Amino acid sequence: MRLLSPFAIILLLGLLNIEFLKAQKLVDSLATKRTRALFLNLEMAANEGKILFGHQDDLAYGVGWRDVPGGSDVRFSCGDFPAVYGWELGNLEHDSVANLDHVNFKKMKTWIREGYRRGGVITLSWHLDNYHTGGSAWDTTAAVRDILPGGAHHERYKADLDRFALFVNDLEGGNWPRKHKIPIIFRPFHEQTGAWFWWGKTHAAPADFKNLWRFTVAYLRDVKGLHQILYSFSTSYNYDTAEEMLEFYPGDEWVDVLGIDFYAYDTLPQTWERFRSCHKILVETAEARGKIPALTEFGFETIPQHDWWTNVFLKNLLLDPSLSRMAYACAWRNANPKHCYVPYSAHQSLPDFQEFYRNPATLFEADLWDFYKKPKPKPVRNPKPVEQEKTSSSTLK
Numbered sequence: 219m220r221l222l223s224p225f226a227i228i229l230l231l232g233l234l235n236i237e238f239l240k241a242q243k244l245v246d247s248l249a250t251k252r253t254r255a256l257f258l259n260l261e262m263a264a265n266e267g268k269i270l271f272g273h274q275d276d277l278a279y280g281v282g283w284r285d286v287p288g289g290s291d292v293r294f295s296c297g298d299f300p301a302v303y304g305w306e307l308g309n310l311e312h313d314s315v316a317n318l319d320h321v322n323f324k325k326m327k328t329w330i331r332e333g334y335r336r337g338g339v340i341t342l343s344w345h346l347d348n349y350h351t352g353g354s355a356w357d358t359t360a361a362v363r364d365i366l367p368g369g370a371h372h373e374r375y376k377a378d379l380d381r382f383a384l385f386v387n388d389l390e391g392g393n394w395p396r397k398h399k400i401p402i403i404f405r406p407f408h409e410q411t412g413a414w415f416w417w418g419k420t421h422a423a424p425a426d427f428k429n430l431w432r433f434t435v436a437y438l439r440d441v442k443g444l445h446q447i448l449y450s451f452s453t454s455y456n457y458d459t460a461e462e463m464l465e466f467y468p469g470d471e472w473v474d475v476l477g478i479d480f481y482a483y484d485t486l487p488q489t490w491e492r493f494r495s496c497h498k499i500l501v502e503t504a505e506a507r508g509k510i511p512a513l514t515e516f517g518f519e520t521i522p523q524h525d526w527w528t529n530v531f532l533k534n535l536l537l538d539p540s541l542s543r544m545a546y547a548c549a550w551r552n553a554n555p556k557h558c559y560v561p562y563s564a565h566q567s568l569p570d571f572q573e574f575y576r577n578p579a580t581l582f583e584a585d586l587w588d589f590y591k592k593p594k595p596k597p598v599r600n601p602k603p604v605e606q607e608k609t610s611s612s613t614l615k
């Protein structure tokens with residue numbers, strides 16, 4: 219048997235070490251190369267002040283249509299698909315055919331594969347029903363302890379995570395021999411700084427929430443062996459300080475994306491002051507901790523203001539460089555004319571949305587580079603001073 223030369227061994231160890239150090243940044247040190255690349259590209263987009271535009275349930279339905287091949291209210295509005303696709307798993311825990319918003323799970327998988335094939339980024343949320351009562355995610359009866367190890371419904375929760383693992387493992391891209399798992403940004407137990415979900419503030423003790431988060435990640439990563447996941451921790455916009463924002467934060471080693479869900483309910487200046495202060499805290503905290511800052515849900519229901527996209531939303535995002543460094547912004551779903559977040563048909567905000575689309579800060583599908591390939595480091599431009607020619611004023615004349 220030929221032995222490796224000491225030189226080769228040193229080189230190999232060096233390479234392994236570099237890979238290890240790079241992987242260290244992610245929750246999962248065994249994350250697939252595409253998952254790692256996604257993280258790096260999102261980080262790069264954020265650093266460059268580019269915001270990927272996303273839309274929840276985009277390919278499944280919009281206002282006035284459902285299940286139409288090529289359908290997308292974003293595409294109908296600007297001719298391009300979104301860069302990020304948000305999907306919701308509520309009801310997967312009941313082995314239902316469709317999620318809580320009537321999106322068929324089998325079709326959802328097809329749409330996820332389709333969006334990924336086009337280069338899009340996939341994110342999943344899960345409005346899990348209340349384990350204690352059987353009510354919905356909005357039934358705020360305390361239930362977090364029930365599903366922790368030793369809790370009455372822990373085994374049921376594990377079975378639900380098994381369902382999640384089956385679901386995401388069935389999401390593959392590429393063809394043999396390049397078939398691979400689609401990277402997913404998983405965003406469980408969101409908006410925990412608010413009090414409207416059973417896992418949220420006042421219904422769950424922060425210590426229990428953190429244990430639940432860590433258990434969930436460890437189970438999916440180490441027991442189920444999922445390595446295609448980035449973990450997104452999403453707050454709501456009701457905090458004044460970084461400490462408050464992080465009340466439920468499970469720790470840097472458990473989070474990849476630090477998100478905020480922001481909804482406008484009015485056009486008052488205070489709303490946008492709050493938007494800016496929460497965003498600033500979030501972006502600066504995320505950057506200091508090596509996380510990706512993202513606007514994981516946002517919108518102004520029905521978009522009642524014709525210039526909302528550019529004159530309000532984008533303007534406020536671009537007001538300060540630390541606000542614009544959000545990797546992506548995912549608008550909520552277009553369920554019907556009363557519950558919709560992107561323009562449809564001749565919506566009054568359509569021309570402004572098109573303007574928003576044209577703005578160089580927003581990235582839609584056509585603007586995406588390959589987010590699943592490790593980005594090349596940008597060459598560092600060092601100053602190379604050139605010696606000034608020795609000329610005297612007399613010779614110039």
Ligand code: BMA
Nearest residue numbers: 306308318319345550551553
């Ligand atoms: C909410 C609303 C609900 C929906 C839920 C889960 O914000 O859109 O109608 O059921 O999200 O997607």
